[in-house]
Amino acid sequence: DAKTTQPNSMESNEEEPVHLPCNHSTISGTDYIHxxxxxxxxxxxxxxxxxxxxxxxxxxxxxxxEDRKSSTLILHRATLRDxxxxxxxxxGPGIRGGxxxxxxxxxxxxxxxxx
Amino acid sequence: xxxxxxxxxxxxxQMGNDKSIKCEQNLGHDTMYWYKQDSKKFLKIMxxxxxxxxxxxxxxxxxxSPKSPDKAHLNLHINSLELGDSAVYFCASSxxxxxxxxxxFGPGTRLTVL
Numbered sequence: 001d002a003k004t005t006q007p008n009s010m011e012s013n014e015e016e017p018v019h020l021p022c023n024h025s026t027i028s029g030t031d032y033i034h035x036x037x038x039x040x041x042x043x044x045x046x047x048x049x050x051x052x053x054x055x056x057x058x059x060x061x062x063x064x065x066e067d068r069k070s071s072t073l074i075l076h077r078a079t080l081r082d083x084x085x086x087x088x089x090x091x092g093p094g095i096r097g098g099x100x101x102x103x104x105x106x107x108x109x110x111x112x113x114x115x
Numbered sequence: 116x117x118x119x120x121x122x123x124x125x126x127x128x129q130m131g132n133d134k135s136i137k138c139e140q141n142l143g144h145d146t147m148y149w150y151k152q153d154s155k156k157f158l159k160i161m162x163x164x165x166x167x168x169x170x171x172x173x174x175x176x177x178x179x180s181p182k183s184p185d186k187a188h189l190n191l192h193i194n195s196l197e198l199g200d201s202a203v204y205f206c207a208s209s210x211x212x213x214x215x216x217x218x219x220f221g222p223g224t225r226l227t228v229l
Contacts, residue, residue, distance in 0.1 A: 102160040
């Protein structure tokens with residue numbers, strides 16, 4: 001499985017933008033970059049995903065480097081509710097039941113949001 | 116309406132007992148999953164079913180047996196519970212098995228084996 005590297009933790013202030021980095025230097029051309037987050041005592045929650053172009057949705061933006069070896073999840077105005085562990089995950093085509101059909105979670109980045 | 120629900124939310128039991136965790140999704144998805152999150156917070160997939168057919172079975176002891184009576188339900192039965200089974204178990208679902216598909220997770224079942 002292609003691996004991702006994220007900082008263990010980051011801190012932000014409420015209502016400020018947050019940029020969460022992810023390195024994935026071994027990404028293949030068909031791997032999608034997915035972001036999930038897990039709020040305290042809850043199940044993981046989908047945030048966003050992309051392949052090559054930058055993506056925006058109501059929750060966040062995903063900026064993908066031109067060489068695709070890194071990406072950044074952007075929360076435009078952090079709120080206290082955004083405090084969570086953020087996971088950057090690569091998923092690509094594989095054989096039926098193969099490794100890329102599942103989500104492989106790493107340690108993620110623990111985001112703390114200060115009031 | 117809850118999209119992916121699990122029962123029970125908490126389960127405390129003795130070593131050696133047999134227990135089941137139930138999962139239901141009302142999203143109309145055809146693929147369901149079980150994940151385990153251990154005390155160190157690592158989330159790892161255990162099983163995946165697509166249209167009631169098992170498609171992923173990670174290296175999980177035979178004591179764990181998933182059952183999918185229909186596309187909306189995926190239950191997890193655990194025999195002869197051991198201390199190391201203590202964890203939070205999450206059910207998830209998605210439409211299709213594609214690597215671009217979003218997975219929706221349930222709230223989790225915290226299992227404590229004494």
